[in-house]
Amino acid sequence: MTDLPKNQVLAELAVVLAKRKAASPETSYVASLHHKGLNKILEKVGEECTETIIAAKDAEHSGELNDVVNETADLWFHSLVMLSHLGGHPDQILAELARRFGLSGHDEKASRDTP
């Protein structure tokens, strides 16, 4: 737990994930994922995605969001490891979301469907 401001978390995590590419798999979980390769990382992304879906369905009935928050954090984290493994950076995702900001999904789809 740190007092890192929330708007710096993705950037700081990206720095750590990049450094872990050269770290020992014995001492670092992220290094162990990089070491095992893309297929293992994608397996973890898929697992966390499924666990997020299950937590969301449970939350629909219980109204309790703790598990959804934890599983979504696992999903985001493993997605960031995937991005890092491929040489990407969270800024690219933030830039894409910023580009889409204010553009209705219906309008965007209609513009794609127009020949």
Ligand SMILES: N=c1c2ncn([C@@H]3O[C@H](COP(=O)(O)OP(=O)(O)OP(=O)(O)O)[C@@H](O)[C@H]3O)c2ncn1[C@@H]1O[C@H](COP(=O)(O)O)[C@@H](O)[C@H]1O
């Ligand atoms: N944010 C995270 C983070 N979120 C989740 N996890 C780990 O993700 C792993 C997988 O979660 P699972 O629930 O699937 O756990 P599991 O059942 O033990 O996994 P498997 O048996 O399937 O391998 C767990 O070991 C969690 O601890 C994380 N590990 C690391 N980080 C960040 O990455 C940094 C670097 O981590 P290290 O490389 O380990 O130093 C840390 O300082 C953190 O900031």
